[in-house]
Structures are given as structure tokens and as C-alpha cells.
């Protein structure tokens with residue numbers, strides 16, 4: 001162990017916790033978390049799977065094979081490492097970009113189907129202890145706090161990890177969820193993935209606070225900034241926060257706010273054009289911190305990877321993701337499903353629309369949806 005070990009929870013603003021530098025070398029004074037070689041390699045593989053899945057999903061969207069999609073590239077380390085710090089039965093509640101957490105719990109054809117617009121596509125997530133994604137910004141935070149409170153009241157030792165973005169911190173739900181967590185000491189870990197932008201709104205228009213982590217002071221618990229493009233730092237901080245939520249050595253469980261500093265390399269969603277609001281030079285500067293080559297350099301240095309192993313992993317990931325997409329597409333959804341589940345009981349207007357579609361289908365068969373009458 002290094003003599004000048006960095007403190008995890010007591011850090012000055014602008015001094016995020018780091019283990020690896022941009023070239024994947026261990027920074028002076030940093031402690032490499034105690035992870036088995038297999039787990040380090042699993043994290044690497046999952047980060048690469050998340051990146052490859054992302055590329056495939058953007059490509060499928062461009063081909064009209066899925067609907068709108070929110071890319072994760074750049075954010076793999078924080079998503080994968082934080083999930084490794086959890087137990088498999090700990091709940092995860094996420095915004096809409098944390099597909100990397102889903103990859104760790106297991107990528108399924110159902111997950112791809114959700115993005116194809118197939119209503120039941122979220123079902124597999126619940127078995128994986130993941131709350132289906134939330135589009136209404138920060139709307140899930142009070143619910144995630146409530147889940148953690150419920151676990152505490154029931155004497156269940158599960159932790160709830162709640163992911164959201166920098167933009168979510170401007171919503172009342174963020175304040176309410178974290179305030180409640182602080183007062184009732186819920187077993188919560190809040191991950192604010194500060195990717196510097198909320199669509200086209202930059203971080204400095206989101207809050208006048210020096211850091212997002214420091215907002216935790218107001219709620220009476222720890223907030224910590226971490227380099228979210230460093231998987232080892234993200235793991236160490238997440239692990240400490242999870243332990244504090246579950247098994248505190250010194251008293252009652254406490255929540256933590258983890259601000260992961262990172263960047264989304266791609267567009268906000270496939271419906272967005274980031275060149276309209278941010279400079280390419282900024283993107284290029286953040287690409288220097290890309291978590292994947294950085295982690296790969298660390299693993300190569302430890303002789304856990306070489307060219308041959310990397311090539312094998314790439315081939316395996318390609319086949320794994322292709323198989324999930326193949327199976328996802330092997331389904332024929334009924335267009336009438338469009339009208340199911342919006343209300344418990346069909347409203348007159350929805351019935352009218354459903355019957356209109358039925359008439360069109362009777363007349364034109366499967367081409368009905370392509371017609372404009």
C-alpha cells in the first residue's frame with residue numbers, strides 16, 4: 001500500500017479520486033483496489049461489450065431497425081465499475097444511458113426489443129434487479145430512495161444504486177430524494193454522471209456550485225468526485241459507498257453522492273446533433289481520457305492481456321452482441337400493441353385509433369402502417 005494514500009471521502013473540489021492516469025499508469029499515492037485478475041478482465045470485457053453494443057445500436061437506429069437510442073460511449077468505466085461494486089441482488093435504478101450497468105447484469109434480446117419499441121422489452125430487467133429506465137429527468141430519484149427506505153424498514157440488507165445525469169440535479173426530485181435519504185439514512189448510493197452536458201446545456205449553466213458532489217453537504221452526507229473514466233477509481237469509490245450504505249463499521253448506514261466526472265463522446269440521442277452546440281476540440285480533449293485504452297494499457301502492463309487475447313475478446317464480443325440482436329429481431333410484434341398498456345381501461349379516443357388501424361389492416365394487410373390515409 002502506498003504511504004500517501006488518497007482519502008476517498010474528504011477531497012477538495014476539483015481533485016477527483018483517481019487511480020490511473022490517462023495512459024493507464026497508476027498515479028503516485030494511489031491504491032489499486034484489491035480485485036482478482038478474473039474480475040479485472042471481466043470489467044474490461046464488459047466495458048468493451050458496452051462500447052460495441054453502443055456502436056451496433058446507433059447503426060441499427062440509422063437503418064431504421066430500432067427507435068431513438070441514447071449512446072453511452074465514454075461513460076463505460078463508471079457504469080461497469082459501479083455495478084461490480086454491488087451485490088447481484090442490489091437494485092439499480094437508472095436514467096436511460098447506463099446500458100453498461102445492464103451489460104454487467106447480462107445483455108438480453110428483451111433489452112434490445114425495448115429500444116425497438118416492443119412494450120415487454122423491459123421485462124428481463126426486473127429479474128436482473130434493474131428498475132426499467134426513466135425518461136422523465138430525476139423522476140426516479142425519490143422512488144429509488146423509497147426503495148432503499150423500504151429495504152431498511154424490512155431489515156433487508158440490499159443497497160439501491162441510483163444513476164442520473166448532471167442535468168437531473170436541477171430538478172426538485174433530486175433535492176427531495178437526497179434530502180429524504182439523508183434524514184432517514186437510507187442505504188442509497190447516488191451516482192451523478194456529470195458528462196458536462198444536459199443535451200445542449202453545459203455544466204456551468206446547470207449549477208453555480210463548484211462541484212455537484214458538494215451538494216451532498218446540504219443533505220448531511222458525503223459527496224465525492226471521482227474520475228469516471230478511470231474504472232479502478234470508479235470501483236474503489238463505489239465500493240466504499242456501497243459498504244457505507246450496507247455494513248457501516250461505525251454505526252448506521254449512510255447514503256453517498258458520487259459525482260463521476262466524464263464525457264459523452266457521441267450525441268445526446270440519435271435524434272441530436274452535438275456539433276450545433278459543442279466544439280470538436282472539446283470532444284477530442286476528452287477522448288484522451290477514453291477509459292478503454294487506458295484500462296487495456298494497465299492490464300497489458302500486468303500481463304493480463306496481449307494482442308492475441310484482445311483479438312479473441314473482440315471476436316467473442318462481436319458474436320455475443322450479434323446473437324443478442326439476431327434473437328431480438330426474431331419477433332413479430334402485433335401493431336395493435338401500440339394501444340395496449342397506456343391506460344388500465346381503454347379510453348374512447350384510443351379505441352377509435354385502434355379500430356381505425358384494424359380497418360386499415362383489414363383493407364391493406366401488413367402494409368397498413370406504411371399508408372397515410
Ligand SMILES: Cc1ncc(C[n+]2csc(CCOP(=O)(O)OP(=O)(O)O)c2C)c(N)n1
Nearest residue numbers: 097135136137165166167168195197198199
Ligand atoms: C422532467 C423532464 N424535463 C425535461 C426532459 C427533456 N430532457 C431529456 S434528456 C434531458 C437532459 C438530461 O441531462 P443529464 O441529466 O445531464 O443526463 P445525460 O443525458 O447527459 O446523460 C432533458 C432536459 C425530460 N426528459 N424530463
Ligand SMILES: [Mg+2]
Nearest residue numbers: 165166197198
Ligand atoms: Mg449530462
